[in-house]
Amino acid sequence: MARQSLQLELAERPTGAIVPGRTFRQRRVPAPTEADLREGELLLECLYVSFDPAMRGWLDDRRSYVPPVRIGEVMRAATIARVLASRSARARPGDIVTALMGIREVGIVSEDKVEPAPPGFARAGAGARVTDLLGVFGLTGMTAYFGMLRIGEPKPGETVVVSAAAGATGSVAAQIAKIAGARVVGIAGSDEKCRWLTEELGLDVALNYKDPDFKAKFKKATPNFIDVFFDNVGGEQLDMALGRANAFARFVMCGGISQYNAENKSGPKNFNSVISQRIKMQGFIVFDFAKEYPAAREQIGRWLAEGKLKRRETIIKGGVAASEEAFKQLFEGGNIGKLLVEVKNPDEVARL
């Protein structure tokens, strides 16, 4: 029997949160083969799928930086994959690449959606893991890097606050702010995450937003107010940060996970601070910095090798079938660091 490939398709647009068994449909299809390849395409086998909050936005049928995933289409996702066959100069069979191949076991992807492992990755030495290709070397790391350094621009001694600081992007952004010499306050959703932020990553303060005294502690943790707010959450935390913003603060608008599933979106109430404190709130999409990824990856590789940058992963086993569980964890804050679903056994990957 021909090889089968399990894939996750969008069945119905959610109005709020992703509904298990309803938003997506799992379907087993005959896997494409080398014979199906056209010039400029690659046949890929998925090893890991990246789960990121931004994926929720791709399900809404509205004008955005990328078109929405169509009903019936394979759910868009960044992956680490192994090349099974190639009609492209970009990679050869056996190569490990990152690819926007969507949530499926085997697929044909055009070369513009495929990227070989960057040189910075190899140079990071023994410490680098294949999953870093989606983490610190992937869009996650690039988002943290350009968001913090280009929009946040933290200066030594300034106060930087990062929301969802134990998440994939937040944890890297927070460490980059530390490297830049700032005093860094992280906000996360559990005491375990907070301990990781201060004890392992070296943040100055970490606050659990579920703590009943969170507001008072937030104020106490920002005695000189906030110069840079790197926002992954939106909603109430953004509001609090606006209330504690210093004059000329930079708000890096990276994500708003608290609002992604909200049927009635709510914006920041302390919005007048934007004027009175002359705040710059700037949204960005990492793709806008694509030309500068190589240089950023070099730098990230150096920081990794020097031990200045640490990262952690939450890896869910179970392949494509575990996707709904992954989305659940993602939006409930179940992960620490980068959230991945393993599609192919890691031992097998290690031997590659």
Place this chain on the structure above:
Amino acid sequence: MARQSLQLELAERPTGAIVPGRTFRQRRVPAPTEADLREGELLLECLYVSFDPAMRGWLDDRRSYVPPVRIGEVMRAATIARVLASRSARARPGDIVTALMGIREVGIVSEDKVEPAPPGFARAGAGARVTDLLGVFGLTGMTAYFGMLRIGEPKPGETVVVSAAAGATGSVAAQIAKIAGARVVGIAGSDEKCRWLTEELGLDVALNYKDPDFKAKFKKATPNFIDVFFDNVGGEQLDMALGRANAFARFVMCGGISQYNAENKSGPKNFNSVISQRIKMQGFIVFDFAKEYPAAREQIGRWLAEGKLKRRETIIKGGVAASEEAFKQLFEGGNIGKLLVEVKNPDEVARL
């Protein structure tokens, strides 16, 4: 009997709108005299008081770009005044100055709050009026100038939308965008205002936000989306602009008059656009550009002389006693262009 001076004092902080007869108290006090002057001070007689939406913010007891007006203190306001006596090199008796003297007929003001008429004003020629010192040459004009050119940075052919476009600042900002070569859409609150914007000021489109079809018309008026939104209003109009923002749009956060009197502030619901369209929303306070006022006034003087910049005033007679009526008109949108209260007879001013 010694000369008396009527003044408006803050009696009670409003939680929402200014309450006539309650928020402020009018009080007649003995006017200070030359004998009361200390070194570096001037004795001023008020001619015109400027009424601006930002004044509402000065009544709230919260951290802002200036300290709040204290209870019992004379209400802060920019004025045009005549110097009665001076112990400062800044101006001589008889000079017409602008001064942050507050809402009162006669007062002593320290020289750092007094500014002589700028050279650009004199050079604007016969067309310049004394009231322009608070309008196009005053903080109003400076706010429009720096907000539009430094934060908005409109480019030829871009779409610029200005809210409260028939207001003092909006009307100048909109014209500066036209001068910069942009396609300009103004939003205002009456058909009369809209006619003024298109027929007199040359805006491309003017929309009455009270029109039942406003939303549809707004969409139709921005077929290429919005590159610059100069916001004086906040609330729903800001939300609509976010929904129509182009990628990399600049949102000039100048004011939010729709929210100033709101007891429960509400922020923009379409906030996610900030990220997906990479919007830069930037607040500013005109004082930050103080060093550059002279150059800006030169330019404004040239535009006035060339007929490229037009302005209008709504002048309320009745002196200090008319202040509450002025606030009422201001927040109900009763004025077209700059709103002033005349404290001293204009004929008398003209003879100076």
